[in-house]
Amino acid sequence: MQKRARLIYNPTSGHEVMKRSVADILAILEQAGYEASAYQTTAEPESAKHEATRAAKDGFALVVAAGGDGTINEVVNGIAGLDKRPMMAVIPAGTTNDYARALKIPRDNPVDAAKVILKNETLKMDIGQANDKYFMNIAGGGFLTELTYEVPSDFKSIFGYLAYIVKGAEMLPQIKPIKMHLEYDEGVYDGEASLFLLGLTNSVGGFEQIAPDAQLDDGNFSLIVVKTANMAELLHLMALVVKGGKHVNDPRVIYTKTSKLVARPIESDQMMINLDGEYGGDAPMTFTNLQQHIEMYVNKEAIPDHAITTETPEELLAENQFVKEVEEISKEDIDGDGKIG
Numbered sequence: 001m002q003k004r005a006r007l008i009y010n011p012t013s014g015h016e017v018m019k020r021s022v023a024d025i026l027a028i029l030e031q032a033g034y035e036a037s038a039y040q041t042t043a044e045p046e047s048a049k050h051e052a053t054r055a056a057k058d059g060f061a062l063v064v065a066a067g068g069d070g071t072i073n074e075v076v077n078g079i080a081g082l083d084k085r086p087m088m089a090v091i092p093a094g095t096t097n098d099y100a101r102a103l104k105i106p107r108d109n110p111v112d113a114a115k116v117i118l119k120n121e122t123l124k125m126d127i128g129q130a131n132d133k134y135f136m137n138i139a140g141g142g143f144l145t146e147l148t149y150e151v152p153s154d155f156k157s158i159f160g161y162l163a164y165i166v167k168g169a170e171m172l173p174q175i176k177p178i179k180m181h182l183e184y185d186e187g188v189y190d191g192e193a194s195l196f197l198l199g200l201t202n203s204v205g206g207f208e209q210i211a212p213d214a215q216l217d218d219g220n221f222s223l224i225v226v227k228t229a230n231m232a233e234l235l236h237l238m239a240l241v242v243k244g245g246k247h248v249n250d251p252r253v254i255y256t257k258t259s260k261l262v263a264r265p266i267e268s269d270q271m272m273i274n275l276d277g278e279y280g281g282d283a284p285m286t287f288t289n290l291q292q293h294i295e296m297y298v299n300k301e302a303i304p305d306h307a308i309t310t311e312t313p314e315e316l317l318a319e320n321q322f323v324k325e326v327e328e329i330s331k332e333d334i335d336g337d338g339k340i341g
Helices: 017-031 047-057 069-079 098-102 110-119 143-150 153-159 161-174 231-242 313-332
Strands: 004-009 035-040 062-067 087-092 122-130 133-135 138-141 178-184 187-193 195-199 221-226 253-258 260-265 272-275 278-282 285-297
Touching (some): 004 017, 004 069, 017 035, 047 062, 047 069, 062 069, 062 110, 069 087, 069 098, 069 133, 087 098, 087 110, 133 278, 187 221
Parallel strands (some): 004 035, 004 062, 087 285
Antiparallel strands (some): 138 272, 178 187, 178 260, 272 278
């Protein structure tokens, strides 16, 4: 029986360029060996999510998410909670297209993006879980993350990433810290911060240096906590990001890897949570990295080697267990002369 693929596309993305590309994309999917069909999202809330769930339960082997990061997030949410998950492919047609940037998928032509599927290169991607929701690229909390709610959707589509830059400059003088409690693998932070970010890729808001050593499949988030809310210091940190990710060594920043995070505001401060650029609820919230959870078509030859682990979760678990056993020997079985026993 021939494998089936379902294209789920947002007809309004990219000045309606997706609507004009559907026939060509379906032809490429057929060339890749799939019996292909399409679904156009509607104004109904979570239209893409519901269709992704339906297609997965109906046995489709591949779900293709075409649109902006919001559409991709909905499709991920439609299948991430299922025991049997189809493969995914991404066709970008939004404003910043962070996720496609990380997967090295062409971002200026939907048909070229679809042709990545013909290379038959896939990667099992980490997915983030935030309470009962999922995200594929970035989660965050704090005053700075509220920027994305302040930019009107029509302004985003007309001016693209410039909209965020303009609005960000406008909001900088208003930024204030939030007292927050953050529990992560290597420690706890209790104090003021203007934001925290959990990254699954190295691409955040069009920048590729915010999490410069991010890996796509290692089971870890890149956690960034910006402790300052001083405007001059924030501008300096932004400059360090542009200069090759040097912000990760700044004392005003916590930068670490973690497989999980518990975040909540301290005292009465409200803390809204941003998931892939959209409002995802309020803290307290628990974030968990679901390692190698969804297999996706990627432009693998263009992804840097350091961004892929090449190890399965089972291999990493065995490796971590070995390290723990060696550490136990070091603590308990080596005497003062350096001899075992």
